Amino acid sequence: MTTSPVIELSHVTKVYRSGSLAVAALRGVSLTITEGEYVAVMGPSGSGKSTLMNILGCLDVPTSGSYTLAGEDVSTMSEAALAAVRNRRIGFVFQQYNLLASMSALRNVELPLVYAGVARNERRSRALDALERVGLAQRVEHRPGELSGGQQQRVAVARAIVTDPDLILADEPTGNLDSASAAGVLALLADLQRAGRTLVIITHESEVADQAERSVRFRDGLVVGEAETAAHP
Numbered sequence: 001m002t003t004s005p006v007i008e009l010s011h012v013t014k015v016y017r018s019g020s021l022a023v024a025a026l027r028g029v030s031l032t033i034t035e036g037e038y039v040a041v042m043g044p045s046g047s048g049k050s051t052l053m054n055i056l057g058c059l060d061v062p063t064s065g066s067y068t069l070a071g072e073d074v075s076t077m078s079e080a081a082l083a084a085v086r087n088r089r090i091g092f093v094f095q096q097y098n099l100l101a102s103m104s105a106l107r108n109v110e111l112p113l114v115y116a117g118v119a120r121n122e123r124r125s126r127a128l129d130a131l132e133r134v135g136l137a138q139r140v141e142h143r144p145g146e147l148s149g150g151q152q153q154r155v156a157v158a159r160a161i162v163t164d165p166d167l168i169l170a171d172e173p174t175g176n177l178d179s180a181s182a183a184g185v186l187a188l189l190a191d192l193q194r195a196g197r198t199l200v201i202i203t204h205e206s207e208v209a210d211q212a213e214r215s216v217r218f219r220d221g222l223v224v225g226e227a228e229t230a231a232h233p
Contacts (some may be wrong), residue, residue: 003032003034003035003036003037004034004035004071005032005033005035005068006033006034006037006069006070006166006167006198007031007032007033007067007068007069007167007198007200008031008032008033008056008067008068009029009030009031009032009065009066009067010025010030010065010066010067010068011028011029011030011064011065011066011172012026012028012029012030012062012064012065012066012067012075013026013028013029013062013063013064013065014026014051014055014060014062014063014221018109022101024221025048025051025221026051026052026055026062026221026222027048027220027222028050028065028219028222028224029048029052029065029202029223030065030223031216031223033198034132034198034201035196035198036193036197036198037193037194037195037198037199037200037213038190038193038198038199038201038205038211038212038213038214038215039199039200039212039213039214039215039216040109040200040201040202040203040209040210040211040212040214040215040216041053041201041202041203041215041216041218042203042206042209042215042216042217042218043190043203043204043217043218043219044204044219045204047218047219047220047221048218048219048220048221048222049202049218050171050202050219051221052202053169053171053202055067056069056088056152056167056169056200057086057105057169058074058077058082058085058086058090059082059085059091060181061074061076061077061082062075063074069085069089069090069167070089070166070167071168072085072088072127085116087112087115087116087163088116088163088165088221089165089166089167090111090165090166090167090168090169091158091159091160091161091162091163091165091168091169092160092168092170092171093157093160093165093167093168093169093170093171093173093189094156094171094172094173095171095172095173095175096176097144097149097152097153097155097156097176098156099144099152099155099156099159100144101143101144102143103143104140104143105131105139105140105141105142105143105147105155105158106124106127106128106131106140106141106153107143107164108144108159109127109130109131109155109158109159110124110126110127110162111121111159112159112162112163112192113126113127113162113163116163122205126143126162127140127158127162128140130158130159130161130162131155131158133158133161134153134155134157134158134188135153135154135188136151136154136158139151148181149176149177149178149180149181149206150177150180150181150182150185152186153173153174153176153177153181153185154185154188157185157188157189157192161192161197165200166198167199167200168189168192168197168198168199168200169200169202170189170199170200170201170202171201171202172202172204173185173186173201174186174203174205174208182208186208186211189201189211190211199212203231211230214226214227214228215227215228
């Protein structure tokens with residue numbers, strides 16, 4: 001069975017300018033990630049992987065080159081159009097969880113559906129289903145401060161999948177977790193990928209990257225290597 005690309009980057013550059021100073025964060029990156037693939041993006045600080053994540057997540061646009069997400073060219077979209085794409089096609093999981101402290105787990109997970117204009121009853125149903133899938137059916141009314149770090153990250157994963165996105169983008173998702181909680185979150189992400197989700201994880205940890213099917217290594221704004229991981233020879 002052939003799978004279609006979810007991500008297609010072609011000769012993408014990103015140049016940041018400040019006065020007469022120009023810094024090239026990405027210098028001609030081409031990358032294809034297909035539907036259902038699990039890819040880790042690795043590189044040291046300053047390698048360009050954070051800039052790549054911002055472009056993949058439609059938080060920024062290329063200076064040149066093209067980016068097609070699920071068949072849609074997003075590289076020249078307006079801010080409003082990018083916001084709509086982010087909410088509809090991308091689920092984010094961040095190192096800092098980015099949960100609202102005053103809201104329950106259920107309300108945090110519902111938020112992307114609020115922005116999408118989904119009716120209240122459907123929002124609740126979908127959010128409850130997402131929390132059940134990440135093993136937090138008994139914690140739906142707990143606020144972030146009443147949950148462990150691992151549980152908060154599971155809420156963040158539930159929020160990421162509640163819109164049924166084309167892409168899940170995880171930025172250092174285990175960076176704030178102890179080893180046991182990190183293993184649990186990585187197992188959850190792997191389960192989502194096995195269920196057909198496309199998953200890109202940004203990490204500097206080789207142990208995390210080894211959970212993916214393929215690793216892409218960045219240095220100085222360029223892809224310097226791609227390989228299948230040891231766990232998926």
